[in-house]
Amino acid sequence: MNEDLLLEIKNLTVSIQKKNESIPIVKGIDMDLPNGQIVGLVGESGCGKSMTAKSINGILPSVAKVTGGSILWHDSKDKVTDLVTLKEKDLRKRCGQDIAMIFQEPMTSLNPMMRIGDQIREVLRIHKLEKSPSQSREQIIKMLESVGIENPSLRYNSWPHELSGGMRQRVMIAMAMISSPKLLIADEATTALDVTTQAQILKLMKSMCTKSSMSALVITHNMGVVSAICDYVYVMYLGTVMEQAKVSELFSNPLHPYTRGLLSSIPKLSGNPEYLKTIPGNIPVVNKKFPGCEFCIRCSEDVQKCFFENPPLKQVGEDHFVRCHTVSL
Amino acid sequence: MDNSVLLSASHLKKKYRIDRKNSIFAVNDVSLDIFTGETLALVGESGCGKSTLSKILMQIIKPDEGTVSFEGKEISSLSERALRPYISRMQMVFQDPASSLDPRMKIRDIIAEPLKAFKIYGTQAEMNERILELTDMVELKEDCLNRYPHEFSGGQKQRIGIARAIAASPKLLVCDESVSALDVCVQAQILNLLKRLKNQLGLTCLFISHDLSVVSFIADRVCVMKNGAICELAPAEKIYSAPEHEYTKYLLASVYCP
Ligand SMILES: Nc1ncnc2c1ncn2[C@@H]1O[C@H](COP(=O)(O)OP(=O)(O)OP(=O)(O)O)[C@@H](O)[C@H]1O
Ligand SMILES: Nc1ncnc2c1ncn2[C@@H]1O[C@H](COP(=O)(O)OP(=O)(O)OP(=O)(O)O)[C@@H](O)[C@H]1O
Ligand SMILES: [Mg+2]
């Protein structure tokens, strides 16, 4: 899709290890993160979005393991490192330098014993970006301001427990952005924020991508967020990519029944139907190997083939791929 | 929607201290009417006082000033005992389905809680019948009744919370960010359920949310709050097509739509 790649995920499989079983929850996905672009990853709760993200910087929970595929970091045109095979120490170092992640649960990731300004300064120190104390302080205050914290110079000295949930989330975002990472992974980073703050933070992310050529992987189930800042988007269902396309293409021409279901589930600002069109049922429990399309039991299309043959990911247009038997070229 | 006022708030105020010197008005001189059968949405930025206002309306916290009337009777000055019959007619669905259900209780007992608390059914058989009816209304299967909350998904937990809230046949249902924590698919299912219940049971609903698209789907009227005060209250079509207050315009302009 783009020669100028920062990260390339190839056939990645992540499995949960149980007693003598290994249950795949991310099932061989391919994903490209180009330099300076924002890639969205969407899908229902439990489809494996966070697991995909966590395998990039090697912070999978102990029960989960990468069991196949590679995650290639493009250091330069002709130097590529596979993060999956890196030693833990080397991976830590690289992630610390180049990858910042904003988590789904911000409350648990701030140190309750440290003033927030000092916590952000710690990030600068680790990345050896510290300037003189007063310059650092100024830089931190500016960062706090740009994530929408009022009275940033007063807030510099606040303890985490003195901030509301939304403010703590913004501190996390400030910590992630201040080191100017090459890759920002934002896992539901703005979901808990109200619309005005969310808009402000999305703008900030976007401008960091254009100005300092940061790449970002934005995980969300908010399609509004995707349409606002992403360049490209992957739609995931039960650990598999079902559709991928440029954002404008995906919204104007969604082809997979799952994508169309997702889009019709979202209420709009005006012209809503009396009842929303929903995807029936829930995500099924991960079961034994099923030969057909994983979505077929909830699908609105009724095609025999789907029950016994898993469709391949087909290219249907420029940079537009779909995994569905009902979509023809 | 008929024109009788179910709940009426008059000049409510509630102040909170933030430190020794400063305090803020979480609710600052709010007056509003909620009509029988309507869904009134409360929107506004985080911290603007939505939850505080709803708790005052439900008599969970006392205002510093102002009064609340329910079906024409002032209830804000009633004793706890005199208030009981009114409380059973106002129920709440919470934001976090997980933490609002007692993990040690079976689903049957969770749904039965208000039925017991307000002594609504005489015999066990009548109560069981009602529980089955409620289970059916929120589209859960009968066999869920003997299971525990942790065995259910977020969306299912929220259905259980809704069943509990409507068990005592309340007049007013307050939903405080009840769908915010759910993913789009489950959110759509729960929104449809709430709308269907409202139509079926003639429920009046106070719907608190910071998601203006969700509000557009469900609300008849919208009340926009800022810094503890109402800045605009109008029918939903009017708010979305011709907002008057600058702040309403600003909120709407901040929404991203696909
Ligand atoms: N610690 C764990 N032990 C066992 N299974 C887990 C664990 N963490 C996650 N899973 C399972 O792995 C699957 C993928 O989870 P993941 O957290 O990646 O989902 P997600 O797409 O990020 O969902 P959400 O939108 O809810 O955050 C889920 O089915 C989940 O139940
Ligand atoms: N018990 C309390 N003690 C002190 N201050 C409080 C208390 N409860 C609420 N506040 C303050 O009152 C204001 C309004 O809070 P409230 O919870 O009503 O806001 P909200 O509109 O529901 O916000 P959100 O969308 O974040 O839930 C906030 O500034 C909050 O910090
Ligand atoms: Mg997740």
Ligand SMILES: [Mg+2]
């Ligand atoms: Mg609230």
